[in-house]
Amino acid sequence: MITMRNLPRVLLGAVLAGTALPSFAQPDYSGALWNQANTGNFTVSNRTTTYPILYVVCHIMEGTYAGSISWFKNAASNVSAHYLIRSSDGQITQMVREKDIAYHAGVWTYNTQSIGIEHEAFSNQPQWYTSTLYQSSARLTRYLTSKYGIARDRTKIIGHKETGAATSCPGPNWDWNIYMPLVQNNATFVDSTVPGYISAGQNFDVVMRFVNAGTDAWTQSSSDPVQLGTASASPYFVPGNWLSSTRAAGVFADTPAGGTAEFKFQMKAPTTLGSYSEVFQLYRSSIEAFGPTVTLNFNVGTVDTVLDNTSPNFTATGSWATGTTAPGKYGANYLFSTVTKKTSAVANWFLNVPTSGSYDVYGWWPEGANRSPLALYQMDSVRDGTVNAIVNQMTDGGKWNLLGRVRLRQGTGNVRLQAYSGNGVVVADAIRVVGPF
DSSP: OOOOOOOOGGGGOGGGTTOOOOOOSSOSSTTEEEOOOOGGGEEOOOTTTSSOOOEEEEEEOSBOHHHHHHHHTOTTTOOOOSEEEOTTTOOEEEOSOTTSEESOSSSHHHHHTEEEEEEOBOTTOGGGSOHHHHHHHHHHHHHHHHHHTOOSSTTTEEEGGGGTOSOOTTOTTOOHHHHHHHHHOOEEEEEEEOOSOOOTTOEEEEEEEEEEOSSSOBOSSSSSOEEEEOSSOOTTOOTTTSSBTTEEEEOSSOBOTTOEEEEEEEEEOOSSOEEEEEEEEEEETTTEEEEEEEEEEEEESOEEEEEETTSTTEEEESSOEEEOOOTTOSSSOEEEEEOOTTOOOEEEEEOOOSSOEEEEEEEEOOOOTTBOSOEEEEEEETTTEEEEEEEOTTSSOSSOEEEEEEEEOTTOOEEEEEEOSSSSEEEEOEEEEEEOO
């Protein structure tokens, strides 16, 4: 905890002399609360114009979160920090704007060139140094280092005692081996792959991809491997495939900083048909969870599949042109064909449903003034033969429109599109199939 300002008053300048500073409603860091320190406990500045911001300085309070907030609001204290973090839940309060100079380091050069973070703890009581405290602080430090271009290493992320001040802060129980990997590791979710159809009670393959947005490699088999898992035992884990009931897989291959990592594993589908989800996050043995939480959604015994005009199961015969400019299109492009009295232009989507049953079929097109008001969709049905749906493509564009429900056998299903009559152009864009019901 800061106990003295140790700052020449001449450096305060005339700005503070009798001047009341505004209490800003919004903090710089979106995860923080705002509660301004007493105006005599910091210097108004315009960093990074007046001074560069080169360091993050970590402190412990040697006191409580509420007590430190009260102390920084006390004009007699002559001390402050930019951010304070609560031990129990990681709540953050900002008390000095990042552009301004907080009195936290006890050394003027570091005050002017750093952001100070106070952590709720007593140096001789290790129970205050919770994983929640470390993780909340690391997220804040990642934000600061990204914003100001500060290197994520121990030359720029330092303890109070490393400023040259006469203190042991942040104390013997502050663990840099926990904190720095949290700061240095970050991730961005890319995408996931799950089957379009999952049989009830069966195992299915999953691939999830993340960009290593940290500063060191993600490894498979070191003493500190990166793994993908869940916060508690997953009801979908597959014994013998998962590492444990809470860890789905390790990184598939060692991935350098900036690279894209894959995690491949299986999940066991419930026996009841429906929609399900599981929440995943990256873990490292030394630092627990890091990176974004990602919700993986999957359907059991149901299909919800989109076939675009670029899908492998799409074909077009006759005269079609490719369009890219119409607003409301699905995907990168669409096909269009001019209506004639004896058109031979036919677009076909092969549904290839994985199991027999009744399916809802939807169409998507970009509307326009020159569209056909009589576009004919023809859907195969084992019960009703050919089911026709005539739509006006001048309206209802840029969304899914129900064309009808059809009964299909496993491995079958076709949707054909052509102009029925009239003028304009007919547009072949995308089909969606949902079921079985």
